[in-house]
Amino acid sequence: MRAYVPTGKAHSGGPHVVLAELPQPRPRPDEALIKVEAYSVNRGETFKLEEPGASWRPGKDVAGLVVQQAADGSGPEAGRRVVGHPAGGGWAEYAAVPSSALAELPDSVNTVRAAALPLAGLTALRLLRAAGPVGGRRVLLTGASGGVGHYVTELAAAAGAHLTAVSATPERGVRLRELGARDVVADVADAGGDEPYDLVLESTGGGALPVALAKLRRGGTLVWFGQASRTPVTLDFFDFFQGPESATLRHFHYADFPESYADDLAALVRLVADGRLHPELGRVTDWSETAATLVDLRDRRIRGNAVLTVS
Ligand SMILES: NC(=O)c1ccc[n+]([C@@H]2O[C@H](COP(=O)([O-])OP(=O)(O)OC[C@H]3O[C@@H](n4cnc5c(N)ncnc54)[C@H](OP(=O)(O)O)[C@@H]3O)[C@@H](O)[C@H]2O)c1
Structure with a gap:
């Protein structure tokens, strides 16, 4: 099968990945074999591609067809359409995915939209779970x-948060407002006026975090x-x-939760099927564009998620 492997050249400006011919994965007893139809790429993966481990292959977000159910009988049967969150190896024609990280897709959720769900969606869902109730709170x-x-933005707004979104690119604010953001600012320094926030969700670090922290209320x-x-x-x-x-400063890692990925993926799929969550597909393109898409993601040229379709 064909699969993307890291080149380790990202630091010197070369491509992060190249397409290679590899043996089809041999699933463990608790893993299904998935024929991948679409996958998404994430900023965190662009970081890891700069220093890939020896046997590591990228790809944590896949959607496609189960061609072989897990040998232990767990998880979706062959022929089911699924979304999955493997530890890696998803930028490929086939991927082995644990049943505990798979959710079935209803007809109304296609594999392109589904592929945008795992890492970003699980992170958002769990981030809000970690943060606690946001109804009526300034976020x-x-x-x-x-x-x-x-x-x-969409989940917090639906739960009743008064949310200020920070994006350096003003036109991106239009969609964030449609999803429920009350305010959109280009610089965190401009957020909030004189009114402090109850909660800050921070993901940029550097100079932004201390500025955001200063906007929190006491406690x-x-x-x-x-x-x-x-x-x-x-x-x-x-x-x-x-x-x-x-104030409390809490470190967050989406993997550090007792719930299974399967349960939370199923919750995300239900929200999409019900029209309550809308994957924001800033780019959908053929997987031959993976290397170029990674560069655009790194350089902030992609809004929302980037999904690659396996041809
Ligand atoms: N802790 C966890 O478990 C976990 C899980 C998943 C992701 N993450 C992290 O969460 C963050 C968001 O992930 P993502 O997949 O949503 O990434 P993403 O799609 O690349 O979005 C990040 C956004 O941050 C802004 N940004 C990018 N570079 C920036 C910079 N140098 N300074 C300020 N803002 C910058 C960009 O918006 P504008 O250009 O519009 O400003 C960009 O749209 C990443 O840092 C990722 O590593 C953490």
Whole structure:
């Protein structure tokens, strides 16, 4: 089968990945074999591609057809359409995916939309679970125009949050407002006016995090879920006394939850099928465009999710 493998050349400006001929995966007893029809690429994967491990292959978001059910009898049967979240290896014609990371798709959810769900959707769902009730709360979201950000915006707004979205690209604010953002600002420094936030969901790091933190109310919470800028954060203890005194700063990793991916993927699929969650497909293209798409994702030229279709 054909599959993308990392080149390790990303630092020197070369392509992150090349298409290679590999043996078809041999699933473990708890894994189904999926014929991949579409996959999505994520910013976090662009980071990992810069220093890929020896046997690691990218691809955590797939949608397609079960061609072989898991040998232990778990999970969807052969012939079912599914969305899956394997640990890797998904940018390929075939992928082995644990039953615990698979959800079936109804006819109303096609594989292109489904492929945009796993990493970004699971992160958004779990981020809000970690943050607690947002109804009636003032929420500040950075990196809002990305894959995770669109889902967080729609889910938080539906739950009654007053959400301010930060996106450097003003035209991206139109869709974020349609999804329920009350305000959209191009710079986190411009968020909120004089009114503090109850909750900050921060994913850019660098200089943005301290600025966002300063906008929290006393005792508020900042959930830190990413560092898109790749720049570490410097905090000053004494700045907390200017407003966010006794604030909580919580580190977040979407994989660190007791629920199975399968259950949460099924919840996301239901929300899409019910018209309550709308995958934002900033790019849908043939998988031959994977390397170019990764560069565009890295350089902030893609809104929402990028989905590649396997031809
Ligand atoms: N902790 C976890 O478990 C977890 C899971 C998934 C993802 N993540 C992280 O969450 C973040 C969002 O993921 P994603 O897949 O949604 O990424 P994405 O689609 O690339 O979206 C990130 C957004 O952040 C903004 N951005 C990008 N580079 C930036 C920079 N240098 N400075 C400021 N803003 C920048 C961009 O918006 P504008 O250009 O419009 O401003 C972009 O749309 C990433 O940092 C990712 O690594 C964490």
